[in-house]
Amino acid sequence: MSKVCDRTETEIYAGLKSRQGWAVECLYLNYFYSATLPIYQHGGGMDDRRDIFQDAVLLFLKNIHTDSFEYQENKLGAYLRKIVHLKWRNAKRKNKLVQLEDTVADQLSFDGDKDILQIFEREEQRKQYVRLLLLLSDKCKDILMKRYREQATEKDLAKKWDFGSTKALQVARSRCIKNLKSKLQVTNT
Numbered sequence: 001m002s003k004v005c006d007r008t009e010t011e012i013y014a015g016l017k018s019r020q021g022w023a024v025e026c027l028y029l030n031y032f033y034s035a036t037l038p039i040y041q042h043g044g045g046m047d048d049r050r051d052i053f054q055d056a057v058l059l060f061l062k063n064i065h066t067d068s069f070e071y072q073e074n075k076l077g078a079y080l081r082k083i084v085h086l087k088w089r090n091a092k093r094k095n096k097l098v099q100l101e102d103t104v105a106d107q108l109s110f111d112g113d114k115d116i117l118q119i120f121e122r123e124e125q126r127k128q129y130v131r132l133l134l135l136l137s138d139k140c141k142d143i144l145m146k147r148y149r150e151q152a153t154e155k156d157l158a159k160k161w162d163f164g165s166t167k168a169l170q171v172a173r174s175r176c177i178k179n180l181k182s183k184l185q186v187t188n189t
Contacts, residue, residue, distance in 0.1 A: 005029040009076045016064050027057055027080065035081040039088050052091065056083040093134055132183045140176035147173065 005012070005026035012030070015023025035056070036049035044052075060080055063069040069079065133141055139161060146152040158169040 013071050031077050035084040052087045
């Protein structure tokens with residue numbers, strides 16, 4: 001059976017505000033498992049859960065002491081869970097970016113008769129496309145990557161994303177491409 005802090009949320013907040021160690025312990029006892037459960041459910045291990053929660057608690061304490069956090073009764077746990085969620089999402093995005101950049105770099109071919117500067121320019125351009133792809137929604141990313149990189153059929157993609165028809169998927173895909181192009185134009189200006 002896990003321990004639970006017997007203090008009220010208002011007492012915990014007052015303890016955090018006055019920098020009491022027991023209040024931080026109460027955060028861990030009361031909110032660690034509920035705040036980090038989504039990390040576990042999405043493939044994160046206990047180390048990920050601990051690291052993300054610790055970062056979230058530090059940011060939370062900073063927000064409390066700089067008056068960036070306005071206390072509302074029964075919202076302490078929700079606020080902490082939101083920070084954990086955002087930190088986990090950012091960590092996953094950062095990890096995906098590194099993996100995708102490595103994959104793109106690995107796919108470059110070094111032909112002896114090509115100018116080395118062209119190769120580096122192409123690599124930078126591909127990295128820029130990867131960064132822009134990561135700014136798109138998960139749905140757009142998946143549709144574009146699976147369609148153009150993995151050569152998935154429109155029928156399979158329409159089924160996966162619950163589109164009524166392949167025509168609906170084509171409309172969604174063209175919107176994703178338009179969004180990607182607009183992001184590319186913004187970065188090039």
